[in-house]
Amino acid sequence: MRFTGHLRARSVTAVLSVALTALSFSPVVALSSAKAECAEPADAAGLRDASGRLREPVQSQAVVNVPARERGRGGPGFNKTIDVYFHVITNGTEGAVSMGTIAQQMNVLDKGWAGQYGGADTGFSFSLADVDVTTNAVWFDAGPGSAGEAAMKQALKQGGPADLNVYSTSGNAYLGWAYYPSIVGSSQEYLDGVVIDYRSLPGGPYGTAYSLGGTLTHEVGHWNGLAHTFEGKCGAIGDMVADTPPMRTPTGGCPEGKDTCPSAGLDPIHNYMDYSYDSCYTQFTPGQAARAQDQFLFFRD
Numbered sequence: 001m002r003f004t005g006h007l008r009a010r011s012v013t014a015v016l017s018v019a020l021t022a023l024s025f026s027p028v029v030a031l032s033s034a035k036a037e038c039a040e041p042a043d044a045a046g047l048r049d050a051s052g053r054l055r056e057p058v059q060s061q062a063v064v065n066v067p068a069r070e071r072g073r074g075g076p077g078f079n080k081t082i083d084v085y086f087h088v089i090t091n092g093t094e095g096a097v098s099m100g101t102i103a104q105q106m107n108v109l110d111k112g113w114a115g116q117y118g119g120a121d122t123g124f125s126f127s128l129a130d131v132d133v134t135t136n137a138v139w140f141d142a143g144p145g146s147a148g149e150a151a152m153k154q155a156l157k158q159g160g161p162a163d164l165n166v167y168s169t170s171g172n173a174y175l176g177w178a179y180y181p182s183i184v185g186s187s188q189e190y191l192d193g194v195v196i197d198y199r200s201l202p203g204g205p206y207g208t209a210y211s212l213g214g215t216l217t218h219e220v221g222h223w224n225g226l227a228h229t230f231e232g233k234c235g236a237i238g239d240m241v242a243d244t245p246p247m248r249t250p251t252g253g254c255p256e257g258k259d260t261c262p263s264a265g266l267d268p269i270h271n272y273m274d275y276s277y278d279s280c281y282t283q284f285t286p287g288q289a290a291r292a293q294d295q296f297l298f299f300r301d
Contacts, residue, residue, distance in 0.1 A: 047250070048275075049251060049252035049275035050250060050252030050253070050275070051252030051253055053175075053209075053275075054174060054175075055174065055176075055250075055275055056175070056176065056177050057144040057145075057177050061180050061182070062180075063231060063239070063240060064180070065240055066298040067298075071294050072294070073293070073294065073297050074289075074296075075293075078293050079123050079125075080123060080124055080296065081124075081126070081127050082126050082162065082163065082164050083127055083129040083162075083163045084106065084126050084128050084129055084163075084164045084166060085129055085130050085131075085157075085158040085159055085163060086102055086128060086130070086166050087131075087134065087166065087167045087168070088133045088168050089133075089134050089136060089139050089152065089169045090133065090135050091137040091170075092135050092137065094140070094170065095169065095170065096133075097198055101203060102128065103128075104213065105213045108213030108214070108216070108217065109126050109213065109217055110125055112217040112272060112281070113125065113217070115283070115284070117282045118270070118282035118283045119270075120288070121289070122284055122289035123289065124224070129158075129159070132156065134152075134155075136152070139152040139169065140169050140170050141169070143172035143173070143174075144174075144195070150190070153191055154190050157192075157193065161181075161189070161192065162300045164193065164194065164223060166194050166196065166216065167193060167196070169195060169197070169198065171195065171197025171198070171200070174197065175196065175197050175215045176196040176197060176200065176216070176218070176219045177194075177219065178193070178194045178195070178219040178220070179192055179222070180222060180223075180225055181223065181224065181296065181300055192223075194223055196219060200213070200214075201213060208277060208278060209278065209279070210277070210278055212279060214272065214278030214281045217281065218273065221272055221273050221288075221292070224295055225292060226241075226273050226284075227239035227240065227241075228273050228274070228275075229245075229271050229273045230247045230249060230250045230275075232246070233246065233261070234247075234248050234261035240291065241287040241288050243288075244271060244273070244285055244288065245263065245264065245265025245267065246261045246263055246265075247268065247274070248260035248261055250274060250275035251267065251274045251275050252277075253276065253277055254270075254279065254280030255269065256269070268285075270283050
């Protein structure tokens, strides 16, 4: 990881004209063809892990494969550094994040995708390009599909499709959410990026369960086209990755030996695309690395 970012403070006044424009968009229209990634099982509030923690919103964006002729363009020689634009949103009293914490989060993200905790080296690395701070109570509590989310992203988003925008907020009711790369090229492309609860950053109040930085690693998985490992439950298609054993239910905690499907293989509880505790996360698989590379090269490159 190259830590090259700098801190820029922004106020509501500085972005008011853009925000007013964004507020004119209906959130229903904005998400009619591009909804935040999630999967069953869920309840009316959102998708929960096995311990009952609300993790992500219910809205569903289709899991898609790239055309067959576009697959396999990555491989062992694939190497891509993603510029990260980190947007810190506060309400004036909550949400402040230090540069040291952001550096720790970038380190966790970079090591996770490089396979340094275990699993595959995906070929992706991450470089902090810029950090800005905005005080806006509406954006701080904005939920997925809301006018607040639209306004925030239209005002703050930087870079292009190959650049990652991260928004740290209250998370609304969730630890985070993201959009699949198929949103690129649509009229809702401005929504592209990752929103995370600032308390999920390293050193936060959720401890080893959810404050080791694993939420961002998980959500960047969605940003790179990876589905949950429990997608499709015990069905044949699932997350469209052959080397992630199917699982009927998302995980809570780190229950070694969990096995919820009759097919071969224990539930992949250490995989970043499950809902295990941060302290349980260690890996992406080679198949996930290949899928992420295909999705990035087709939609973002």
